[in-house]
Amino acid sequence: MxxxxxxxxxxxxxxxxxxxxxxxxxxxxxxxxxxxxxxxxxxxxxxxxxxxxxxxxxxxxxxxxxxxxxxxxxxxxxxxxxxxxxxxxxxxxxxxxxxxxxxxxxxxxxxxxxxxxxxxxxxxxxxxxxxxxxxxxxxxxxxxxxxxxxxxxxxTTGLSLHKRGYRQLTSKAPITETLAAALLMLTPWNKDRILVDPFCGSGTFPIEAAMIAANIAPGMNRSFLSEDWKNIISRKHWYNAHDEARDLMRLDVETDIQGYDLDGEIVKAARENARCAGVEKLIHFQQRDVKDLNHPKKYGFIVTNPPYGERIEEKANLPQLYTTIGESFQRLDSWSMYLITAYQDAERYIGRNADKNRKIYNGMMKTYFYQFLGPKPPRKKKSLE
Missing domain, CATH: 3.30.2130.30 (VC0802-like)
Structure with missing residues (x-):
C-alpha cells in the first residue's frame, strides 16, 4: 500500500x-x-x-x-x-x-x-x-x-470542491459552500439547536447546516478528475466510499433550520437549491425582513453573511441595516449570533462588541467573523429508568 x-x-x-x-x-x-x-x-x-x-x-x-x-x-x-x-x-x-x-x-x-x-x-x-x-x-x-x-x-479533484452540485441559482454575493461549512463548524451549533440565517441569499448556510445535520457527504453527488486515474486508484475505492457515504446519511433527522430573505425570487432559488441538495424537508425558507426576526424558543443561533456594501450606493444603507440586525438580535432571548462581513463598523452599529472576532480572507477580501455568544443551554437531566 x-x-x-x-x-x-x-x-x-x-x-x-x-x-x-x-x-x-x-x-x-x-x-x-x-x-x-x-x-x-x-x-x-x-x-x-x-x-x-x-x-x-x-x-x-x-x-x-x-x-x-x-x-x-x-x-x-x-x-x-x-x-x-x-x-x-x-x-x-x-x-x-x-x-x-x-x-x-x-x-x-x-x-x-x-x-x-x-x-x-x-x-x-x-x-x-x-x-x-x-x-x-x-x-x-x-x-x-x-x-x-x-x-x-x-x-485529484477537478472542479473546486465548493461546487457541491446543488447550487443551480445564486444571489448577488454568495458565500462559497466550503467557507459556509467551515464557519458553521467554528460555532457550537449542532443539529438539536435552532439555526436562522436572516440574509440567506441562495441558501448556502442553511443548506450546509442541513447537510451537516443529516451527515450528507458534500462530494457524494459529483464527479472527480481522479476517478479516471486507474493507474493509481482502484475503482473499488470509489464504490466503497460512496457506500460509506450512503450508510452514514440520516435523512430522518429532526431540525429547526430557517432561511429568510427580503427578495421572494431569491427565496425560491434557495428552495430549489435545497431540493437539489436533498435537504428541502430539513429547512424552512421564508420571505421576511430582518427587522421582523423573532423566535419563541431560547438558545438559538443566527449564522449569516449580511450585505457589506460592495457598491458605493449601498454603503449609505449599512448603518441602519446593522442597527436593525442588532435590535433584532437583542430581542432574541439567550441566542448567539455569528456573522461574516467586510464592514468594519459592524460592531458599532450592532450596538455591542463581539465576544470573539476572527479575521478570514474570502478570496482576496479581508472579512471578519464576529461572534456574539449567548449563554449555554442547561444540560438535560437524564431520565431515571
Missing part, C-alpha cells in the same frame, strides 16, 4: 477547522501552513478526502517540494522528479496553475512553460517516445512558490 502526502488548501484563517476534519477521517497531519493542511494517506484517502471533507477547496497529490531561484534550476529539479510514478504514457499533463509569493521566479506563465518542458523530457526518457498523444486521463499540475520554495502537486 503506497502512502502519499496529500495537500488540502483552505481559506486563510480556517486551517484548524480543516485539520480537525482530516483527523476525524482518520489521517495523520504532516504540516499545517497558511491556507493549507498536508496529511498522509493512501489511494483510498484521496477518494475519501474528496467525498467527505467539507472545508477544503481541492485535494492535491504532492509530488515534491523543491527550491529554485533560476529557471535552469527549476527545469533540472522538475526533470529529476519521478513523474512516471503518477502519469501514464497516454496521460494528459500540463501545469494548470502557478503562483509565486516573495520568490525570485515570479512569472506564472514562464514557470508553467519551463515545468511542462521538463516533465516532457523526463517522460520521454522513461517511456522511450518522442511524442505524447495525451489522450488518456488528466493530470493537471499545480505549483506554489513561497520564498523560493516550490510545492508541486497534481490535482
Amino acid at each position: 503506497k502512502i502519499f502526502e496529500l495537500i488540502a488548501p483552505c481559506h486563510f484563517g480556517l486551517e484548524a477547522v480543516l485539520k480537525r476534519e482530516i483527523q476525524d477521517l482518520g489521517y495523520e497531519i504532516s504540516e499545517v501552513e497558511d491556507g493549507k493542511v498536508t496529511f498522509y494517506g493512501d489511494a483510498e484517502a484521496i477518494v475519501r478526502a474528496n467525498i467527505f471533507l467539507r472545508t477544503t477547496e481541492r485535494i492535491l497529490l504532492k509530488v515534491a517540494k523543491i527550491k529554485a531561484t533560476t529557471f535552469e534550476e527549476l527545469f533540472d529539479k522538475t526533470k529529476a522528479l519521478p513523474w512516471e510514478d503518477f502519469i501514464p504514457v497516454n496521460g494528459k499533463f500540463w501545469v494548470a496553475k502557478a503562483n509565486s509569493v516573495k520568490s525570485k521566479l515570479f512569472s506564472p506563465s514562464d514557470i508553467q512553460s519551463i515545468m511542462k518542458k521538463a516533465m516532457v523530457e523526463r517522460l520521454k526518457s522513461v517511456y522511450h517516445v518522442e511524442w505524447f498523444e495525451e489522450d488518456g486521463a488528466s493530470y493537471p499540475v499545480r505549483v506554489s512558490f513561497m520564498k523560493d520554495m516550490a510545492t508541486i502537486g497534481i490535482d
Whole structure:
C-alpha cells in the first residue's frame, strides 16, 4: 500500500477547522501552513478526502517540494522528479496553475512553460517516445512558490470542491459552500439547536447546516478528475466510499433550520437549491425582513453573511441595516449570533462588541467573523429508568 502526502488548501484563517476534519477521517497531519493542511494517506484517502471533507477547496497529490531561484534550476529539479510514478504514457499533463509569493521566479506563465518542458523530457526518457498523444486521463499540475520554495502537486479533484452540485441559482454575493461549512463548524451549533440565517441569499448556510445535520457527504453527488486515474486508484475505492457515504446519511433527522430573505425570487432559488441538495424537508425558507426576526424558543443561533456594501450606493444603507440586525438580535432571548462581513463598523452599529472576532480572507477580501455568544443551554437531566 503506497502512502502519499496529500495537500488540502483552505481559506486563510480556517486551517484548524480543516485539520480537525482530516483527523476525524482518520489521517495523520504532516504540516499545517497558511491556507493549507498536508496529511498522509493512501489511494483510498484521496477518494475519501474528496467525498467527505467539507472545508477544503481541492485535494492535491504532492509530488515534491523543491527550491529554485533560476529557471535552469527549476527545469533540472522538475526533470529529476519521478513523474512516471503518477502519469501514464497516454496521460494528459500540463501545469494548470502557478503562483509565486516573495520568490525570485515570479512569472506564472514562464514557470508553467519551463515545468511542462521538463516533465516532457523526463517522460520521454522513461517511456522511450518522442511524442505524447495525451489522450488518456488528466493530470493537471499545480505549483506554489513561497520564498523560493516550490510545492508541486497534481490535482485529484477537478472542479473546486465548493461546487457541491446543488447550487443551480445564486444571489448577488454568495458565500462559497466550503467557507459556509467551515464557519458553521467554528460555532457550537449542532443539529438539536435552532439555526436562522436572516440574509440567506441562495441558501448556502442553511443548506450546509442541513447537510451537516443529516451527515450528507458534500462530494457524494459529483464527479472527480481522479476517478479516471486507474493507474493509481482502484475503482473499488470509489464504490466503497460512496457506500460509506450512503450508510452514514440520516435523512430522518429532526431540525429547526430557517432561511429568510427580503427578495421572494431569491427565496425560491434557495428552495430549489435545497431540493437539489436533498435537504428541502430539513429547512424552512421564508420571505421576511430582518427587522421582523423573532423566535419563541431560547438558545438559538443566527449564522449569516449580511450585505457589506460592495457598491458605493449601498454603503449609505449599512448603518441602519446593522442597527436593525442588532435590535433584532437583542430581542432574541439567550441566542448567539455569528456573522461574516467586510464592514468594519459592524460592531458599532450592532450596538455591542463581539465576544470573539476572527479575521478570514474570502478570496482576496479581508472579512471578519464576529461572534456574539449567548449563554449555554442547561444540560438535560437524564431520565431515571
